Amino acid sequence: MAKTPEQSDFTSIQRRIKAAIYGKQPARLLPFVGNEQQALPKGLRFAANDYLALVDDTGRIIRDDKRGAIQPSTANILNNINIPLDSWLKVTLEFKHLFTGPVGTLQDVSRYCQRLGMKRVAKASSCRHWHH
Template identity: 40%
Template sequence: MAALNESIARMANAEDQCTGRFWESRFKSQALLDEKALAACMAYVDLNPIRAKMAKTPETSEHTSIKRRIESLKTHTPQPLKLAEFVGNPREPMPQGLPFHLQDYIQLVDITGRAIRENKRGFIDNNQPPILERLNISSHEWRVLTTQFESKFKSLVGCKEKLMLAANALGLQRRPAYANCEATLH
């Protein structure tokens, strides 16, 4: 990081006609050594817009991974490819990805965001309903999506209207998992 920081600082200082370190100690490189550290760091970053009072909830906080993940959930589309996938609890062999469940992470961020910190301007108001309620996801839908995803849905996942649109766009004669989508995802 020091070598990278130095070259960037030299270019930026020449461009801005100034001196000093480029990042001015604002950003640090920290090793995240376990799942707790990873979850804490992710939640810290995803809550920055709320703590800065730039957003009221995770689903409205611009430029955050949690907002992109929530948008994917709401539209029943796969998680964004540029974001690491949630692969569940640690196990052997461990697949590549984040070692916890998406639902746990979203609830963790929601609960953490409600904690009022004296040195920060913003927080999630306790009068806000729980995050699944705000997203209009029933507990039944959430339970099925997060526990039976692979067995219920094979290639297309979404509410029946989105499934029909996708099947038509792909020229599919059959509607894969239509009955499951109709029964589960209203």
């Protein structure tokens, strides 16, 4: 496991940090669009600062050499995207075992697989279980 988000190779957080240094939106990642209650364009339904706080809080829980917890203000992100805290932590800790490919709601992953011409949705049961 990487010591910092900047060192976490092949992750969206690393790509976002590198792009932010140059004031750019990383290619092939949805932008942050803010509060889900508003009628906003397609994108992630929370602010970049909230995302960074969630990554930081999660890292502090996972790493043995750090102390931390998901702060109430950060937990709002999980509430906004309908992921219970215990599910978030389990998915984060066991991600490689739970998913092998795209991750999201079954509907989103099915659409993604269809666009790629795939005939089967891998780990559909995980999508149903973790994205309720």
